[in-house]
Amino acid sequence: MIGVFLCDCGTNIAGNTDMEYLKEELSKEDDLIVHESIFLCSQLGQDLIKETIEKEKLDRVVICSCSPKHHGDIFKECIGEKMNPYLWEMANIREQCSWATENKNEATQKALALIKGAIEASRTLQEIGQAKVPVIKDVMVIGGGIAGMHAAIEIADKGFHVYLVEQNPNIGGNMCKLDRTFPTDDCSMCTISPILNETAMHKNIDVLTMTDVEDVSGHPGEYTVTTRSRPRYVDFTACTGCGDCAQTDLVMETPTLSEPLWLDRIKIHEDLCNGCGACAKLCAKQNDPPALTQKEKGAISDYDTRKCVGCWVCVEKCPKKAVEIINVCPIVVPSEFNLGLGFRKAIYVPDSQAVPLKYLRDPETCLQLNGTMECQGCTTICKAKAPCQEAEEVRQLRVGAIVVATGYEQYDLSGTEYNLEHPNVITGLELERLISPSGPTLGELKRPSDGKIPQRVVFVQCAGSRDRRYAEYCSKICCMYATKNARLVKADHPEIDVTICYIDLRAAGRGYEEYYDQAREMGIKYIRGNVSEILADGDELLVRTENTLLNEPLLLEADLVVLSTALVPSRGTKHLIETIPLVPGKDGFIAPVHVKIAPVDTATTGIFIAGTAEAPKPIQECITDAGAVASRIATFLKDDQLTVDLVTSHINPDICIKCGECNEICNYDAIDTEGENYEVVDVACHACGMCTTVCPTNAIELRYYSDIQLEKAVDGILEKDKDSVIAYCCSQCGYNAADLAGTAKMRYSPEVKIVRVPCSGRVTIPQMLYPFTRGAKGVMIGACLEGQCHYIDGNIKEKDKVALAKQVLDLMGIGGEKLELFNISSAEGAKFVESAERMVSRC
Amino acid sequence: MLACEVTEGVADCTSCKLCFSTCPSELKLEEIIRYRRYLHEPKGSHRDLFRLAGKLAAQTEISGWIKDVKTNPNSEIAYFPGCGPVFDVLLMRDTNYSGAAQAAVKVMNKLGIEPAVIYGCCGHDLYYSGGLDEFETIKEKMQKKLEGKKIVVGCAECYQMLKNVYGADVQHFSEFLQEKCPDLPSLDAETTFHDPCRLGRYNQLYDPPRSILEKASHFSEMEHAKEEAQCCGISSWLNCNKESRELREERIREALRTGADILVTSCTKCGIHLDCIYHEKTYDGDPPTLQIMDLQEFAGYALGVYDPESTEKSFVIEKAGSMRPPGFDVPLDPERHFTDEIFENTFQCTLCKTCTERCPYDMEMYRIVKESRKDLVGLGHFIEGHQVMRDTVLQSGNIYGEERPEIGYKKKNPEYAVFVGCVGTYREQETAEKIMKLLEKLGVSFSRVDEVCCGGVFPDVGFDASTEHAQQNIEAIKKTGAKKLLCTCPKCYRTFKDDPRYRDLGMDVFHVIEILSKVDFSPMTDKKITYHDPCDLGRHSGIYEDPRKILKSIAPNFVEMPRNKELAACCGAGGGVRGAYGVKSVQIARNRVTEADETADILLTECFSCLHNFKNAKKRKQDLEIYSLSEFIYDNMVDDHESS
Incomplete structure (x- = not known):
């Protein structure tokens, strides 16, 4: 006997489905026992299922309710108490039927077809057993920003060993770059510093800096991650971080370096030099060509830094001690840490407070490493003899679970109306560096073009966010951080005229609204209007906008414009999406398996997400994520073995x-x-x-989703309604997109009836042709977006098969257009509806 | 209800008809298979892809696809091209099986003929794989299309269908070419030919393809050719598997052994299946490459109008319409496709298992026949005599409906319980008596069982045997106190061994011949003696050497018949055929008696049924003596021969 359980879901299903009719129709079949419940997922509903299984000795169960993505696990567990947990099917008559269909009668007929499909499929199901898989109790956290570090500490505190992989030379991520943080205005570095140190010192954490993840293989509980660490060219253990190698006399007039510099390494003090020429002689003896030459006896030697290799013989041997080292390393380039503002040497630490405080050499610019000369500057000066030759290191690390905390970066708005090319148009993060005491200007707000303190500062909100041309979504943190920065500027320089141009001001959060109120009270001007253009007038800028409240166009004059740039997934995040089978959302960030009830789980078991790799979010949410991830991992890895179905x-x-x-x-x-x-x-x-x-x-053959199971699902549907377009939807994207459409009450033709498959690549050509032999109108396949298949390339391979099947349909006069593959991400409910409608219109 | 099962073996048969030549009843076993496939539709290999394509074709119209040829819809001569592009597209192997059809039309063009091309699906695969309802639609369409046309066909399957199923006016391409183009230029190529079953064993079309190859190349014959040609391994896309792969590989090797560079065949499917090995991802150069070519391609090649090496496809697919197939949902109706031919083929089988010896898959066809009979009985199609016999046994406990006589030879604590069976108890009492005496003489400790019919014959003819009788027999056997069961009848012997009703018997079962083989006999006759292996002892039980050991000791002039042991010809009595089809049964027996008569003076066997049928079949002018082996021993045994 097969137990068929109909859920009313309050009025969600019953409101648009004739439940009495369904019961009546289904009861006509001898081997079906039909029950209805107002909420099948409730304890009462579950008890009904369990009791019926026992009382009627059911062979199979069919649950007709919401999406299996929603309550599938609840029912699986409930049924699993009484029988093998794979001997049941679920008919999705809520998301994919009652919510997606306008007309109640049509919804009822569609529900009947879907239920019949599930019943027929259920007859083919076989018991499915389990296997035990050993679990490795080590964890990898990818990304050493605030989310990654916090997750690593929390996991390590629970007794698991953690590899924290960071691509940069130092951990801390973007938060290290912030001056202060909203809504408390406490110093970012003061907040993060203890966390940096705890991470670096924790006995259960191995920090791997300058390391990229190349490959992830294996399976939940037993992943092998291949990492590649770039060399620092400075012995990590030997370096004491004293900074002797990077000492300099350079003081920048403006925050920006117009071009890389090659500075003098030494300075000859004229007042001490007696012109003996010993330095030039010694230099010539040791070096060819020499950097020091003496034109005539008694003259101060001429110095050519481009020939100086930093042997320091002149410094050591000058009898008058007239030669002083001013730059051990002569090479100066813009600082990456400071987003191109300020400078660093070829041997450097990203920031004076970097953790680990270990120097590294940049092989691109280091004169020794790039082969320009046999430079000995740092190697001879370093007392620890730390500068060295190193090679890349490739490791294969075995871990049970992985946390992805690869963060965000700023949208590159170059070449847009925002005129980012102008030195005085900067991003929010650049401003953070300009007002940070550890920044290139030591906290003094100077504009990049000439180092003057700007008198008129305009903040441009939603630069790239909420804009279909760039990033469609809201970047969430900009309203508050722009307000915070405006306040900091105003507090330091009350005379500066600070304006914020915004579309909507979003200040939802504890203390946010009050914080914004105070900003207004401080005299910061808020103009409700989108900025359409930023024009340059020499060093000055003109910001074209509109005061929509007064309905007047504006052209604001500014000395400095700060863009609240949209946040986008970091390169690291994008790289991982390609490396690990992670499912990205439409926004490009990694999508959680469920945005509400599983916000830190990804579609791949054993791989979790934290922080802004998932979406733009403030620091406190990153911390919350990290804690949640640690908790999930502790649960996941608690046993020595995982049970796999x-x-x-x-x-x-x-x-x-x-x-x-x-x-x-x-x-x-x-x-x-x-x-x-x-x-x-x-x-x-x-x-x-x-x-x-x-x-x-x-x-x-697959044990679940077998050929016969899918065939019978199609049979059941077509038996009740031949006027159907069978939509094979992959359970990763197509199916979810349809669910999403239903949840948003987007209506589409009831002819489209979904059969769930694990991956679009599982759909065989016979499965494409079969519905036609049974009289179906058409067949569509809902697959992930190209490049985003959860199983790497199932949708690409499927595309080829679809092309072949289309040829056969053409040959037979049916027409290849009646079969189509649509690439739809799980977030694109509207695209599913559009695809479904397009399909129906051509069949 | 829950599982979708396919009856074992039904998908295996390739309907290659190799079995036909050995079948004593000359049955078209493929007809039984076809019908069973309708009842229990198996899935095809390649996920049923090509059968589905056939089902689609049944509901649609295939559009024209042969590229670059001249055709004339009004021509008297028509050409039927088959379905090459379906395979080329769906096999995903970058092949050009469509080339055969293109080559054929190009050859016709070269000969000045612009044929009308009739596109469509011949329905072969559906017809042979159980899609009979869908096939009806194809048949209707095809007959309309073929009406009044003279049709040239190059594919063996299409030829079989068009000629014998649709009754169209068909000529095979090889015959056509022989007629229109007697002189073919010769290519410097070594060829051999694989006979497709549909062309060879189905239609005896062996020579025309050979005459073309002999003219146009250096042709050599394979070891197994013509009637003996081995199967390509698969029919109608059913059941590709390990064994079929072995068959295909062996066939390729056989072709390679001829020294040929080109293996020519005349069936698209044979070509695809033989070619398959070379497309495997794991193909490593062994077996070495052999070009596999359709006869039509070869002819086009020889006449210089077709280049088999070309990478260009021979078909072009254009969007031809936007029709919606109505969809098949005709419920299964066993009567719809049931015919007298199916009935007769099913009930004329003697279950002798000779076909298994010949079958490329060693299929136990007799099991399928038994299942098929059971199904047919369930549908109300049975031989009345069988039902009467069943009722008689249910009432009286024996097949003759007679009162059970007093059963003698009772002994306490015997080693064996002896079960004689109906024939020995009620008809061949004399022979049975002699066997009992022989056993006594040999000092075998036994006691006879108060028996009822073992019931073994009923599952053979499609009826259920009585479990009560089985229980009764088990109790009676146990009552003797023996620990072993000894049968004089081979059928009873097999029944006790194999019938699930006797699962609880719990003792070893022997046939008399196994006991006798342990005795050392002295020579008893100088006459030429031969032995007929009863199928129940031989092919069904594997007892070949025991009787021969005895025979060699009692008869120095023991000789084998040409067909012996595994290949022994049938007596014609088994499987209920003697009762239902007496004439046929005697005819089969007569063939065997003649074979024995030509071999020896005396024919011995060890089965009451064989004995009985041979005695009936013997003609007066034949002076062959026919005895049961044990009876013969008893009659000729001198007292001092007893021992051990």
């Missing part, structure tokens, strides 16, 4: 001809071809099912 592929050795097709298509190396028979390595198999599409003998 064997929903994987398996091979029938009696049939398999060992042709190698499955091995070729598998992205996870999950087919063991070495033994007598081909075998699937269960823990490596991701159950995407791509292997099943290429096997000529049908020897390989």
Whole structure:
């Protein structure tokens, strides 16, 4: 007997579905027992299911309610108490039916078809067992910003060993660059400093700086991460961070360096020099060509820094001690840490407060490393003999779980109406450096073009945010940090005229509104208007905007313009999306598996997200994320073994001809071809099912989502409604997009009926053709966006198969247009609706 | 209800018809298979892809696809090209199986003929793989298209369908070419030919392809050719597997052994399946490359109108319409496709298992026949005599409906319980008596069982056997106190060994011949003696050497018949055929008796049924003596021969 349980979901389903009719229709079948519940997910509803399984000795259960993405796990657990937890199916009659359909009668008919599909599919289900997988109790945190560090500490405090991987020379991320933080105005560095030190000193944390993640393989509980560490060219242990190697006499007039400099290394004090010429002689003896030459006896030697290799013989041997070292390293370039403002040497630490405070040499600019000369400057001056030759180090680290905390960066607005090319148009983060006491101007607000203190500062909000041309979303933190910076500027220089141009002011958060009120009271002007253009007038700027409250166009004069630039995923975040199967949202940030109820879980089990890799957010939310991640990881890794459901592929050795097709298509190396028979390595198999599409003998089959299961789902649907477009939707994106459309009450034709598949790449050509042989109107496939397949490239491979099936449909006079693959991200409900409608219109 | 199961073996049969030549009843076993595939539709390999394509084709119209040829819709001569592009597109292998059709039309063009091309699906795969409802639609369409046309066909499957299923006026391309172009230029190529079953064993079309190859190349024959040609391994895309791969590889190797560079065949499917090995991702150069070419391609090649090496595809697909297939949801109706032919093929099988020896897959076809009979009985199609027999046994406990006689040979604490069976108890009492005496003489400790019919024959003819009788027999056997069971009838012997009703018997089961083989006999006759292996002892139980050990000791002039042991011909009595199809049964027996008569003076066997049928079939002019082996021993045994 099959138990069919209909959920009213209050009025969510029953309000737009004739439940009585469904019961009546379903009760006509002899082997069905039909029950209705107002809320099936409630304790009462679950008890009903469990009691019925026992009382009626049910073979299978069909739950007709919301999306399996929503309450699937609840029902799985409930049913699992009484029978094998894979002997049931779920008909999604809420998101994909009652919410998505205008007309109640149509919704009812569609629900009946979906339920019938689930019933027929359920008949084919087999019991699925479990396997135990060993768990590695080490964790990798990728990204050493505030979220990553905090997560690392929290996880390490729980007793797990953590590798903290950071691509920069120092940890701390963007927060180290901030002057003060809203809404308390406390010094950012003072807040983060203890965390930096705790991270670096923690006995359970290994910090790997200058390290990139190259590859992640394995499976939940047992990942192997390949990392590549770039050399520092300064011995990490030996360097004491004393800074002798980087000493300089350079004082910048303006915050920006117009070009890289090659400074003099030494200064000859005229008052001490007696013109003996010893320095030039010694220099000539040691170096060819010499850097010091004496024109005539008694004259002060001429010095050519471009020939000086820093042997310091002149300094040591000058009898009058007239030669002084002013720059051990003569090379000066803009500071990356300061976003191009200020400078650093070729041997440097990013910031004087950097953790770890260990110097490094930049192989691009270091005269010794880039082969310009046999420079000995730092090597001879360093008492610890730290500068050295080093090679890249590649490591293979085995970890049980991974935290992705790779953060954000600022949208590059070069070449736009914001005139970022003008030196006096800066970003918010650049302003942070200009007002930070550890910044290039030591906290003195000087504008980049001429170092003058600006008298008129204009903040431009939503520069790139909430703009379909750039970033469609709100970057969340800009209203508050611009307000904070405006306040700091005003507090230091009450005479400066500070204006903030905004679209909407979003001050939701504890103490935020009060903070904003105070800013207004301080005399900061808020103009409600988007900035359309920033014009240059020499060093001065003209900001074109509009006061929408007064309905008047404005052209504001400014000495300095600060852009509240949109926040976008960092390069590191984007790199990881390509490296690990992580699902990005439409905004490009890593999407959590559920934005509300699983905000730090990703679609890949064992991989979690924290901080701004997920979305723009303030520091306190990053900390919350980090704590949540640590808690999730502690749960995930608490046992020595993980239990894995064997929903994987398996091979029938009696049939398999060992042709190698499955091995070729598998992205996870999950087919063991070495033994007598081909075998699937269960823990490596991701159950995407791509292997099943290429096997000529049908020897390989998924235990769940088997051919027959999907075929019967289609049969059931078409039995009740031939006028259907079968939509095979991948459970990663297409299916979620449809759910999202339903949740947003976007309506689409009830002809479109979804059959869930693990990956679009699992849909075989026969599965595309089969519905046509049964009279369906069309077939669509909802796949992830290209390059974003959860199983790496299932959707790309599927595209080829679709093209072939289209040819056959053309040959047979059906028309290839009746089959289409749509790339839809899980966030694109509207695109799903549009695709569905397009499909219906052509079938 | 819950699982979707396919009856074991139904998908295996390639319908290659190799079995036909050995079948004593000359049955079209493929007809039984076809019908069973309708009842229990199996899935095809490649995820059922090509059967689905067939089902689509049944509901649609295939548009024209042959590239760069001259055709004339009004021509008297029509050409039927098959479905090359479907394979080229869907196999994802960068192939050009469509080239065969293009080559054929180019050859026709060269000969000054612009044929009408009839596009469509011949329906072969659906017809042979159980899609009979869909096939009906194809048949209707095809017959309309083919009406009144003289059609040239190059594909063996299409040829079989057009000629024998649609009854169209068909000529195979090889015959056509022989007729229109008797002189072919010769290529400097070594060729061999793989006979597709649909062309060869189905239609005896062996020579025309060979005459083309002999003219146009250096042709050599493979070891297995014509009637003996081995199967390409797969039919109708069903059941590609390890064994089929072995068959295909062996066939390739056989072709390579001829020294040929080109293996020519005349069936798209044979070509695809033989070619498959070379497309495997794991192909490592072994077996060495062999060019596999369709006969039409070869002809085009020889006539210089077709380049088999070209990478250009021979088909072009253009969007031809936007029709919506109505969809098939005709519920399964066993009567719809049931025919007398299916009934007769099913019930004329003697279950002798000879076909298994011939089958490339060693399929136990007799099991499928038994299942099929069971299904047919369930549908109300059975031989009345079988039902009467069943009722008789249910009432009387034996197949003759007679009162059970007093059963003698009772002994306390015997080693064996002896089960004689209906024939020995009610008809061949004399022979049975002699066997009992022989056992006594040999000092075997036994006691006879108060038996009822073992019921073994009923599952053979599609009926259920009585479990009560089985229980009764088990109790009676146990009542003797013996620990082993000894049967005189091979059928009873097998029943006790294999029938699940006797699962609880819990003792070893022996046939008399196994006991006799342990005795050392002295020679008893100088006459030429031969032995017929009853299928129940031989092919079904593997007992070949025990009787021969006895025979060699009692008859120095023991000789084998040409067909012996595994290949022994059938007596014609088994599987209920003697009762249902008496004439046929005797004819089969007569063939065997003649074979024995030509071999020896005396025919011995060890099965009441065989014995009985041979005696009936023997013609008066034949002076062959026919006995049961044990009876013969008893009759000729001198007292001092007893020992051990």
